[in-house]
Amino acid sequence: HADGHTCILTSVTKASGDDMETDGRVSSNLLREYDIDILVGQLPIGSGEDDSQYVVFFREPLYKFVSETLFRRGNTKLNMTIDQGAALVIDRARFELGKQRYHDKYSNFLITPQQKDYVLEAGILWSPERRANLTLQNLLSKRILVGIVERMPESLLLLKDVLDGNREASGLFKFLLSNEGQELANIGFRNRTIAIVEHIRDNV
DSSP, X not given: OEETTEEEEEEEEOTTSOEXXXXXXXXXXXXXXXXXXXXXXXXXXXSSOTTOOOEEEEOOHHHHHHHHHHHHTGGGGGGOOHHHHHHHHHHHHHHHHHTTOOOOXXXXXXXXXXXXXXXXXXXXXXXHHHHHHHHHHHHHXXXXXXXXXXXXXXXXXXXXXXXXXXXXXXXXXXXHTSHHHHHHHHTTTHHHHHHHHHHHHHHO
């Protein structure tokens, strides 16, 4: 997990399938110590080696906004009707637009710690445009592989080419791309979020 500029490695899964816990700041030495070649978590780019291949999964904007809005309501969302959920999302969208607040949380992970430090030391003011432009620049210059959660089959095919060029894990990716694998990936996401998104698209 990430805390500001510090990324803490909490557990390691070996190729054998054995798990082990650890508690150390992510560094080149730590990765070599545990013979780690894949890191998974909310890690900012720049956390690994210079030649690391980064993979990021985005959400479709409307799905992400709806999902985040419902998440903020905790257990109360379980008793909401689709109409009530849609009204809650629309009210929040209007409020955020009225305050001229825009979502830029992705940039927390797509701007390197070094870039953040430079902006701070140089006294440069952040703006949504600056953060967005630097994020886009990093996506291109660092050749980051981008997947879309709502288009998981296509995203997994891209990931397969990067992770399994020798086709050693073909069975795993075949399962993930199967109907059963897709059902597992969508548990807890599909019904309410999709229903509210479709309601908003049909009625707003």
